[in-house]
Amino acid sequence: MTTRGLGFAVPLLTLLFAAAPLFAASSPYPAPSSAASLFKERPIGALSTPTPAQTSRPVIVEEETKPVPTSWKIGGIAAGAVALLTLLYGGTRAWRSSNLFDRQYRFPTGAPADLRLGGMRSGGQMATIQFGPASVESETKDT
Amino acid sequence: MKCPACATLLPTPVPRCPQCKLSLQRLDLKFGLVPRHSRYLSDRSGALALPEMDALRKDLRLFEKKFPQILLSVLVTELPIGTKVNEYSFWMANRARFSSVEKTQNDNFDLLLVIDVVSKKAALVSGYGLEPYVSEEDLQDALQPTAAPLRAGKIADGIRACIEALTAILREASARAAKPQELELAEL
Numbered sequence: 001m002t003t004r005g006l007g008f009a010v011p012l013l014t015l016l017f018a019a020a021p022l023f024a025a026s027s028p029y030p031a032p033s034s035a036a037s038l039f040k041e042r043p044i045g046a047l048s049t050p051t052p053a054q055t056s057r058p059v060i061v062e063e064e065t066k067p068v069p070t071s072w073k074i075g076g077i078a079a080g081a082v083a084l085l086t087l088l089y090g091g092t093r094a095w096r097s098s099n100l101f102d103r104q105y106r107f108p109t110g111a112p113a114d115l116r117l118g119g120m121r122s123g124g125q126m127a128t129i130q131f132g133p134a135s136v137e138s139e140t141k142d143t
Numbered sequence: 144m145k146c147p148a149c150a151t152l153l154p155t156p157v158p159r160c161p162q163c164k165l166s167l168q169r170l171d172l173k174f175g176l177v178p179r180h181s182r183y184l185s186d187r188s189g190a191l192a193l194p195e196m197d198a199l200r201k202d203l204r205l206f207e208k209k210f211p212q213i214l215l216s217v218l219v220t221e222l223p224i225g226t227k228v229n230e231y232s233f234w235m236a237n238r239a240r241f242s243s244v245e246k247t248q249n250d251n252f253d254l255l256l257v258i259d260v261v262s263k264k265a266a267l268v269s270g271y272g273l274e275p276y277v278s279e280e281d282l283q284d285a286l287q288p289t290a291a292p293l294r295a296g297k298i299a300d301g302i303r304a305c306i307e308a309l310t311a312i313l314r315e316a317s318a319r320a321a322k323p324q325e326l327e328l329a330e331l
Contacts, residue, residue: 105210105317113249113271114156116144118167121251122236122270123156124147127282128229131293131301132263 145279147229170234177238180218184302187220188260195299202306210313212252213273216241217302222259232257232266246270256286256305258298265289267305276316285309 116123144153151162159166178187183203184196191199199217206215216239222231236255246253251270258265267286269277285308292300 104208105314106212107252107272107276107317107320109272110249110275113274115248115271116153116156117146117160117165117233118158119233119237120247121253122233122255122268123144123274124229124233124268125144125274125279125282126147126229126232126266126268127279127286128264128266129283129286129290130264131290 147233148227165230167234167237170230171238174231174234177235178220180216180235180239180241182214182216182241184217185219187218190219190260190298199299199302202303206306206310209310210252210317213254213313214242214252215254215256215306215309217256217258219258219260219298221261224261226259226262228257228259228262228264228266231259232268236268236270246272248272254309256302258293258301260298263293265293265301276320277312281312281316285312 113123145151146153146160146163146165148165149160149163151160153160159169179185183200184191186196203215203217207213218235220231222228232255235257236253239255241255242251242253249272252272253270254273255268256265257268265286267282269282285305288304288308289301292298292304
């Protein structure tokens with residue numbers, strides 16, 4: 001290429017680069033861009049319905065604060081104490097009667113007993129007492 | 144051991160008393176059917192009030208908890224005049240089923256307290272199972288504290304006194320019975 005040719009080509013290229021945006025805007029094809037994804041995300045599980053917005057104003061009732069009478073307080077405490085003591089008393093009695101922590105006493109079974117007088121359960125080992133004056137008739141028949 | 148009827152000593156096991164010919168079969172003929180009774184306390188005299196009976200039953204249950212092998216039954220009765228409480232107690236201890244049927248011979252650790260409000264006599268009978276551990280003297284000691292309350296007409300208090308005395312005596316007897324076993328185990 002000659003020097004004359006170079007001198008012509010450089011301004012032409014500069015002109016083309018400068019006018020490139022103009023050519024691009026007027027292009028019949030859309031510019032390449034990232035397309036929207038075909039996959040749509042859906043949450044797993046039941047969809048919760050949104051809480052409806054409160055439309056009416058909340059009613060605020062202003063309670064009258066009355067002081068509790070002292071006699072009521074004393075009565076309540078006394079009733080509670082009585083109930084507690086009753087429970088404690090009942091529990092103690094049940095505990096004592098259940099004999100939970102008391103020891104149990106056992107006897108080893110001995111040799112087979114010699115049966116007496118035909119008795120299979122008892123051979124007549126016993127003790128007797130007289131705790132009062134027997135009637136005259138009874139005394140007479142006993143002797 | 145003595146005959147419940149004539150108090151003759153019975154040195155050997157005998158089917159009937161050599162002196163008075165007493166046997167359980169003879170007593171069956173004498174007393175007939177076994178009267179209604181309950182496991183712990185039976186009052187055929189009406190001498191005990193219901194609350195007293197409830198309280199005594201609780202005491203007797205507690206006694207059984209302490210001594211699981213032993214059933215202490217109490218019978219308050221009005222025997223016909225002339226009936227010996229010794230004979231009746233011996234007969235009831237064998238014929239009435241206060242505990243289970245299997246509790247016979249040396250498996251029978253039962254105790255029966257009979258109080259006759261007519262003859263003013265009380266008897267305490269033990270089963271064969273208790274004989275090696277509780278003597279007739281022990282039974283007498285257990286019965287003695289009941290005399291004063293019973294004399295005063297306080298039958299419930301008398302029964303309670305007997306339960307307390309028996310508890311103390313049986314505790315000692317149980318400790319005595321356990322000692323030889325512990326020695327045997329120690330030797331092994």
